[in-house]
Amino acid sequence: MTGRFEASNQVAVAGYAQSPVTRHSDQTLGALAMETARSAIEDAGLVVGDVDGFVTSSLFPTAGAHSAEDGVSVVSANWLAGHLGVNPRYAAGFQGFGQIPGAVSLAVNAVASGAAKYVLVHRALHNPRGRYHENPIEEAPGSQQWTVPQGYFGPLAMIALAYNEYVQRYGASREAMAAVVSEARKNGARIPWSYWHAKPLPASEYLDAPMINDPICRYDCDIPVDGVAAFLFTSAERARDLPHQPVYVAGYATGAPMRHRLPLHWPLDDIMEVASETTRRLWERSGVQPREVDLPQVYDGFSPFVYFWMEALGLCPAGEAHRMVLDGGIDSDRAGAVPVLSGGGALGNGRMHGVPQMLECYLQLAGRAGERQRAKASIGLACHSSPHFGGAVVYASEPF
């Protein structure tokens, strides 16, 4: 099967809402999700009763021993619909990784197929009390037995191995990664709802931070937060009758199956091999060429993903992303640079998964970014997770 997505540009985002992003909300996650959902529906010029589809991904991303409780630590599509008093024609949860592109694809498919007319996509993230990844296991059964007895556990060690392979192979410096993280924090500092609003990170502070799992320090990881975002999807035709300029979904792609490896082991070559397949499909399905994207938003939940996505998207040759960064190539304030973190990303907003990337595409392409509005934003690309594991969505300000 080859060729462009048959529903390319036939479905659009018509409105959104984003809650404040905090360490611990004074509201239970479900209540925050309801308020955010109502705001997004109102923003799109609709009422709750119009919405007949609800989609989310309710993954609770922690390696720790925290339980997931609907309405408290996660919010499923049916929980939200039920509490809003809606019996939806379509409700679904995306189960894979790359939760935002995955959920967007379910919503787009539902609208394009006629399963639902107005679909609300929400993402609710919760920061549990206590150490986020702490796990008191004494025995390692099942797949854990292959790595846990060795002490290999948790996402920091996972990304540390892949990143160090990159660092050693290509000679990437800590100064380059300091520039990545400060770029995310600079942009996040300009966003009112961000956890890091008005709190940029000087590169020197990054460079002074002690290592946790070399070469990863605390600033290479996004901070766990409470926060909810919601987006309203409908057909391009219906969206044109709603108050805001529609932002069209040109296409999407999610990661391909990976080689069989140890649990949480992502050798760099495995990542990049599958990543090139993810992006190849993205260009084919969306009908967009890499050079046409003026607003690529790369995922940065762990800072090394920025390099992996930049290279997978062809913004620079393999092994060159760190040099492009040092040369000012991703500085959102510099003419001619590629502003891959203009929305602040996860490092500049908090652990909202792929929401900041999607939201930046929506706000800029809809002309709703306010003081941060960029002069040229016609094709946006929102990434989430690792390029081999997650996915990406291409957005357009005009159908083509």
Next chain:
Amino acid sequence: MTSLPRPVPVPDDASAGFWAAAAEHVLALAKCSRCEAISHPPDVVCPHCRSTRPGFVFTPVDGRGTIRSWTIMRQSFLPGFDGEVPFVLVDVELSAHPDIRLIGRLVDGAEAPIRLGAEVRPAFEDIGQGYSVPAFALEQPR
């Protein structure tokens, strides 16, 4: 204050041969009885011939390899490692089976001179309760 022990593996039908060999300080990996290819960890099906009845047999392998990556664990989220940090985990490509990558402790310690492509040989950590965990040691430069 007593420190917690390190997590021990729980051998099962698919892994008992691996841990039994490790207890004797032998690295044994799963060999498919259909296509004879080695894979690790043993999957539900053979990743080489895709047999759904691979009948894996744990076979001693040449555990020498090269370091493809590493990390120094200065903090661990697991119990039993507080007294062990900092320690080094290496990502090793087996020379005799280049499609297999293993992760284990580098027993030479966090100050050892590590570089990409450095040669290692298998070693074992005895962690108590009769369990030995495969690890690696730097080959002495010749």
